[in-house]
Amino acid sequence: MKMLLPSTVPFGRGPQAADRESFRAARRKAAARALLLAMPLIAFLLVTFVAPITSLLGRSVQNPEVRAGMPQLAAALSTWNGTGVPGEPAFAALAHDLKGAGQDGQLGNIARRMNFYKSEYRSLLFKTARAARSASPAQWKPALIDIDSRWNEPETWRLLKRASVSPTPDYLLNAVDAHVASDGSVTQVAADSAVYRAAFGRTVTISATVTLLCLLLGYPVAYLLATLPEKQSNRLMLFVIVPFWTSLLVRTTAWYVLLQPSGVINTALMKFGLISHPLPLIFNRTGVLIGMTHILLPYMILAIYSVMKNVSPSYMRAAKSLGAHPALAYVRIYIPQTLPGVGAGCFLVFVLALGYYITPALLGGAGDEMISQIIASQTNDQLNWGLAGALSCYLVVFTAVFYFIFNRLVGIDRLRFG
Template sequence: MPASAQRTAPGSPTRADGRASFQKARRRASMQALLLALPLLVFLLATFIAPIMLLLARSVENREMPDSMPALTRALDAWDGRGVPDEHTFALLAAGLREAQQSGQLGTVARRLNFAQPEFRSLLMRTARQLPAAAPPAWKPALVGLDERWNAPETWRLLKRAAASPTPDYLLAAVDAQATPQGAVAFVPDNASVYRQAFVRTISISATVTLLCLVLGYPVAWLLANLPAKSSNRLMLLVIVPFWTSLLVRTTAWYVLLQPGGVINSLLMGLGLATHPLPLIFNRAGVLIGMTHVLLPYMILAIYSVMKSVSPVYVRAAQSLGAHPFTAFVRIYIPQTLPGVGAGCFLVFVLALGYYITPALLGGAGDEMISQLIALQTNTQLNWGLAGALSAYLVIFTAIVYFLFNRIVGIDRLRFG
């Protein structure tokens, strides 16, 4: 029978049928894989992604006044911002203060307004305490009689701005700036800035730790990659064991070692290398030592995984052609390990950006990193909006660093092992 007849014989499968069956099988396999991974995806969404997104959303949310004083918020939203509002708005202010005080929300509102102007909390609390029990004929002169600041246009403009949601106030405050009553953006002087200096300090410490880890980790990774398998596996345990120890335990150990009367200073003075205890703790040196020790294994493993795939044939070939061993190492071996160096530097740098425990225990007053300020806002100041703004800038900066590293060394194209 001719081949064309065989292809068109009734009941025989065609090429299109085979392709459709193959695609159907692939879709079924993909769906099964998705169903297997679905619990993990839901867990990550509920415990990791959703909390981060909620915190970042707090950087522009402004719900204190709208939730506690909705009528006043609507009136301020309709006000044009010129002069002072009318009598009706003053009456809504008095009613809102009384209701917020009775519901226990006045402290929340006062804290939010105190963020815009430091004396606003005392103004609201004193006004709420001194409100007359019976409604006066006119609330405007009554409130102005309690405090002259209620007759100042700037007070009402700040109140209107604090009632707006979403708001850029937290994002501005996170870079030591604020919006003036006229709508312009004003930055505080560099010598008085807190958060800008913290960002610069965080980047500086992270870059220094990354450099130290690279200088210390590259020779160790090279040694592990070129030793016999038996010796390399034994030494690899020394790199992996720190992962089995709590970060707090390792940092506390350095706290003991670096003290003026600790092991390191006692050893240095015992050997005659120092005549008095060196300042190794509660300063930048302690932060760098502790963070380098914690993050060094990440650098070693990232570089080692690439070095294991580098064949020694290329270096031997360069030496056989007359190249000096050092020249062959620098011009032949190191370029082949740059993907591992890039991945290790990126990993260490990003991890160092969000470090909290080590700088908090080993650093001093001038070594606060941005993570410590975020913790201060959430745990002590209860200013979740500012904490969210600081976190948003940190996430944005991390994304920029990833983009730059990816363009330079191609992180997402690295092959490990």
């Protein structure tokens, strides 16, 4: 009698394995189609968002003006040890490059770069360039020193050497009110010249205050919207969403009208006899806080509401049925479940406040200048893109640090909208 043996199938080659392979192939095809559909958006973000930001941040260490416009001088100073005044080759290279930079139209960029070190360098370079164009002495060192005695000062050449080095830490140091001294050590600038550290501190203080005000005002509103019947909640939600349909500039200008000494608020308070003279509500910190809180409050409300809406009321009923006081149950049971929304709202408001520009510029005073205003001034007025990039770099770092702090405290990465 012939024995029937079961057919031997190699391990992993049965019907189930084939199904798994076809499923993986279908998943790969679906992922490839999704990637192709997303490619236009990815390309758009790379061109309009990632590339400009990367370019700006890269300028914080780039130093091309002197190196590209005065190549012979940069090469001569690369071998100079920084002691005393360099020799004749460096002076001859300076004269040659000044002539060439003047003819190529690069002298203005070089002078502006050197002017970031000292305001007198622009006049020094242009004065020397004009004199060098009509001179051809046998020795350039005494000739240039006769043109201006500052060419006989080691500090002048030390700064030229620093300006000819790329990449450079100078912009990053300037952004925190520091610089490299003549002995190579990093020192802080004089207290009366320090600007940027105070601006960073002021920016963080204003942003944190606005975040706290938005939390205090937004949490009760979000709770009301989450606990009301759906029909009433949707009606009230319109008052939260409508500000998004209004221009930021229009809302800020409206507060400008309301808060001025002869504005609606002061006029009403004086009419009812509550005050005898107008309150200072504008061109100071008060106006900045009022305007920014009004504009950023909807972000806080929506972030907290999205979490509160998903908190089941059965937890509160269970706590009360077990004898917990309503206030204690609210603090111990309800609030901890809303912390992801609180964290997301605080982080969102705080980060948006860090980069605010229009509202502080219109409603604030001289002592309320935020770091975003300084970045805009360095970019548009001073044309100091390197310093603007350094300030932006620190702002990005601060934002990342604050994100990890918020995430560590309340776990905002666990937030689920909807």
